[in-house]
Amino acid sequence: GESVGLHLPTLSVQEGDNSIINCAYSNSASDYFIWYKQESGKGPQFIIDIRSNMDKRQGQRVTVLLNKTVKHLSLQIAATQPGDSAVYFCAETRHNAGNMLTFGGGTRLMVKP
């Protein structure tokens, strides 16, 4: 897939540092959230998800935090590696509204060796 271009916010981190990518969602009725990673020339790939009855979920090197009060989602990547360089999207949905996802605008993560 195309990298989503010139207007993306960009986060630049040093290899080995931790990264935090933020996302504000719009629909207070959303109760399921997913982070996707999109590398150049590829489709978005699932990273981690979280339900609204949780405020934190951990995976391998990744953690998602959910703050429903301010409708904010974050993705933390520990010990960032060059392979983590990509565009990251958050997506929201309601579990009883079909499986329709609404995607945020994306953040480009650049990892400097």
Add this chain to the structure above:
Amino acid sequence: DAGVIQSPRHEVTEMGQEVTLRCKPISGHDYLFWYRQTMMRGLELLIYFNNNVPIDDSGMPEDRFSAKMPNASFSTLKIQPSEPRDSAVYFCASSLVAGWGNTEAFFGQGTRLTVV
């Protein structure tokens, strides 16, 4: 499973021509989505199907766009006639039935469409 398969990967066509994009979802998935990705608008949902039936096509930009899903293993997105502003990457995605933990959508590699 090979994942969601889209074809062609790249398509260059002249304005006014018909373009057909194809998608094979993951076997057993009940939902199929067509997205468009552009630099200006990001990822936009065009239409989605549940059990081969179109559920929401409110994202389809114009009547020039149409989508079909004749069976559980195949879907097409057609643009007729195509225009330069249709140039984008078109993604197909599929997912399991609605429900907690099953909503993850798996994306294909996309079709990069260029209309000249």
